[in-house]
Amino acid sequence: MRTDLPVLNLTEPQTVVRYYDNPVIGGFHPDPSVCRVGEDYYLVCSSFEYFPGVPIFHSRDLVHWRQIGNVLDRTSQLPPLTDAAAFGGIYAPTIRHHDGRFWLITTNVSHGGNFVVTAERPEGPWSDPVWIDLPGIDPDLAWDLYRVGEWWYLLIAEGGTERGHTVAMARARTPRGPWQPAPTNPILTHRGTDLPIQSTGHADLVTTPDGDWWMVLLATRPRGFTPGFHVLGRETFLTPVDWVDGWPRVGPVKPRERATGSWQPVEPYPTRDDFDTADLAPQWISPYARPRDSWSLVDRPGWLTLHATGSTLDRPGATFVGRRQQHPDCRAAVRLDPGSGRAGLSVRLDEAHHYDLEVVDGRAAVIARIGPLRERVADGPVPPGPVTLVITTRTAGVDRGAPDVVGFHVDDDPVPLAELDGRYLSTEVATGFTGRVIGMYVTEGTACFDWFDYEPTSGTRHHGPRQT
Structure with a gap:
C-alpha cells in the first residue's frame, strides 16, 4: 500500500x-x-x-x-x-x-x-x-x-x-x-x-x-x-x-x-563471474541463509569453493549459491571441479521443484524433483577433473502446452543429456511468489567452481536428448 x-x-x-x-x-x-x-x-x-x-x-x-x-x-x-x-x-x-x-x-x-x-x-x-x-x-x-x-x-x-x-x-x-x-x-x-x-x-x-x-x-x-x-x-x-x-x-x-532520460545501456548483473574478487558479487543469493563456513573465495584463489551443509536440495539447509533467471531463453554454464564431492548446477523454484545436473563418482546425472516425485532422468560418464555443466532454456519449438524446455549439457556437447518440460518449474505448478534461480550447489564433501557464465539466447532449437 x-x-x-x-x-x-x-x-x-x-x-x-x-x-x-x-x-x-x-x-x-x-x-x-x-x-x-x-x-x-x-x-x-x-x-x-x-x-x-x-x-x-x-x-x-x-x-x-x-x-x-x-x-x-x-x-x-x-x-x-x-x-x-x-x-x-x-x-x-x-x-x-x-x-x-x-x-x-x-x-x-x-x-x-x-x-x-x-x-x-x-x-x-x-x-x-x-x-x-x-x-x-x-x-x-x-x-x-x-x-x-x-x-x-x-x-x-x-x-x-x-x-x-x-x-x-x-x-x-x-x-x-x-x-x-x-x-x-x-x-x-x-x-x-x-x-x-x-x-x-x-x-x-x-x-x-x-x-x-x-x-x-x-x-x-x-x-x-x-x-x-x-x-x-x-x-x-x-x-x-x-x-x-x-x-x-x-x-x-x-x-x-x-523511454525517458538519456539512454545508456547497462546490465543489471554481470553476465560472467570468474570468482577473482574478495567477496561474492551482490547478484548471488542463497535460500534461507548462507553460513560463512559454507563458501570461500580464498581456499582456492580464483575459484568459488563450496562446502556441503546439507545432504539434499529437497530440504532446507543445503549449500546453494545462485542468480535469478532473467530471460525466457538463456544459457547458464559453470566450470566445476567436483573433487570427491557431489555437486552440480540446478534450476530451482523451491525444495519440491528443481532440476539438477549433478556430478559424482565420474558420472553426470539429470535429476528432476517435481512435488513428491524424484527421478534420475538420464546419466552418462564424464572425464576426471574439471567439467563444464550447461543448463539452457528455450521457448522455440516446444509443445504448445509448455512455456519452455530446459536442457542439460556436459562439456558443451550440443546434444543434451536430457530435456525437460519447463512447466513443472512454474508458479502455476509450484505455487508461491518467487521465480527460477539457477545456481551452483554441493550436497556432499567440497567442490570448486572456476567460473559461472549466464547469457540470454535466441531460443533456437537444440538437438534431441542424447541416448544413454
Missing part, C-alpha cells in the same frame, strides 16, 4: 528519446519501490526466503538498472530463515529519501514483522532493523512534503497477485481521510485480457526532473497453452503516467514503451 507520491522540484532537463523493452528488470524482482534523488533513481524489490535480502538498483533513466548491493546483507539484519517455508521471509519493501538519508521499511513475515533500516548511501551499509509494532504487510513511509497539491494519494494493490491483480487509488485532504476512490478504479489492470503481460499490480510512482510521471509495477509473462505458465516470477515493469482531472491515468503496460 503506497501512501505517498513524491513531488520533486528539480528542473534539470532530460532528453526524451528512443524506446525500451519491458520488463526493465527481468526475472524474479517483484514488488518494486522507487525513489529519486536529483538525477538518480533507486529501486528495491522483495527477496522472500533468499539471503542476502532486498536487492537495490540504481538508474539514471528509469530504464537501465544496475544492482549496487543488497540492503539486508548480514545476519543482524536478516537472521537465518531455515525455519521459514519457501516464499516466506522479506515482503514488499518501500524506499524513500528524506532529510539526507535513505529510509527503507519492509516486513519479515518469518521473523519479527515490520521494521525500518536507514543508510547515508544507497549501497550501504544499512543500519540494523528498528522494529515497529505494526500489524500487516506492505508498509510505507510518508513525510509532510510528500503529497500532490492539497491532496494525499493512496496507491493500493488489490485483487490478489495473480491474473486479477489491480492498481487502485484514493485521495484525501489529510492522511486520516476521509478517502475518496478514483472514479475510474482500478487505474491499471490487465485482468480479463489476452495481453502478453499479466498480473499487473503493486505499483509505485516517481517523477523525473522535468516533471514527467512514471509507474513501476510487478507483472508476469505467462507462456504456453491455457492457463499459461510464468517461470521467471513476477518482474519489474515500467509505464508512463498522465494526470487528468486530479487523477493518474495509466494505459495498458506494453512490452515496448517510449
Whole structure:
C-alpha cells in the first residue's frame, strides 16, 4: 500500500528519446519501490526466503538498472530463515529519501514483522532493523512534503497477485481521510485480457526532473497453452503516467514503451563471474541463509569453493549459491571441479521443484524433483577433473502446452543429456511468489567452481536428448 507520491522540484532537463523493452528488470524482482534523488533513481524489490535480502538498483533513466548491493546483507539484519517455508521471509519493501538519508521499511513475515533500516548511501551499509509494532504487510513511509497539491494519494494493490491483480487509488485532504476512490478504479489492470503481460499490480510512482510521471509495477509473462505458465516470477515493469482531472491515468503496460532520460545501456548483473574478487558479487543469493563456513573465495584463489551443509536440495539447509533467471531463453554454464564431492548446477523454484545436473563418482546425472516425485532422468560418464555443466532454456519449438524446455549439457556437447518440460518449474505448478534461480550447489564433501557464465539466447532449437 503506497501512501505517498513524491513531488520533486528539480528542473534539470532530460532528453526524451528512443524506446525500451519491458520488463526493465527481468526475472524474479517483484514488488518494486522507487525513489529519486536529483538525477538518480533507486529501486528495491522483495527477496522472500533468499539471503542476502532486498536487492537495490540504481538508474539514471528509469530504464537501465544496475544492482549496487543488497540492503539486508548480514545476519543482524536478516537472521537465518531455515525455519521459514519457501516464499516466506522479506515482503514488499518501500524506499524513500528524506532529510539526507535513505529510509527503507519492509516486513519479515518469518521473523519479527515490520521494521525500518536507514543508510547515508544507497549501497550501504544499512543500519540494523528498528522494529515497529505494526500489524500487516506492505508498509510505507510518508513525510509532510510528500503529497500532490492539497491532496494525499493512496496507491493500493488489490485483487490478489495473480491474473486479477489491480492498481487502485484514493485521495484525501489529510492522511486520516476521509478517502475518496478514483472514479475510474482500478487505474491499471490487465485482468480479463489476452495481453502478453499479466498480473499487473503493486505499483509505485516517481517523477523525473522535468516533471514527467512514471509507474513501476510487478507483472508476469505467462507462456504456453491455457492457463499459461510464468517461470521467471513476477518482474519489474515500467509505464508512463498522465494526470487528468486530479487523477493518474495509466494505459495498458506494453512490452515496448517510449523511454525517458538519456539512454545508456547497462546490465543489471554481470553476465560472467570468474570468482577473482574478495567477496561474492551482490547478484548471488542463497535460500534461507548462507553460513560463512559454507563458501570461500580464498581456499582456492580464483575459484568459488563450496562446502556441503546439507545432504539434499529437497530440504532446507543445503549449500546453494545462485542468480535469478532473467530471460525466457538463456544459457547458464559453470566450470566445476567436483573433487570427491557431489555437486552440480540446478534450476530451482523451491525444495519440491528443481532440476539438477549433478556430478559424482565420474558420472553426470539429470535429476528432476517435481512435488513428491524424484527421478534420475538420464546419466552418462564424464572425464576426471574439471567439467563444464550447461543448463539452457528455450521457448522455440516446444509443445504448445509448455512455456519452455530446459536442457542439460556436459562439456558443451550440443546434444543434451536430457530435456525437460519447463512447466513443472512454474508458479502455476509450484505455487508461491518467487521465480527460477539457477545456481551452483554441493550436497556432499567440497567442490570448486572456476567460473559461472549466464547469457540470454535466441531460443533456437537444440538437438534431441542424447541416448544413454
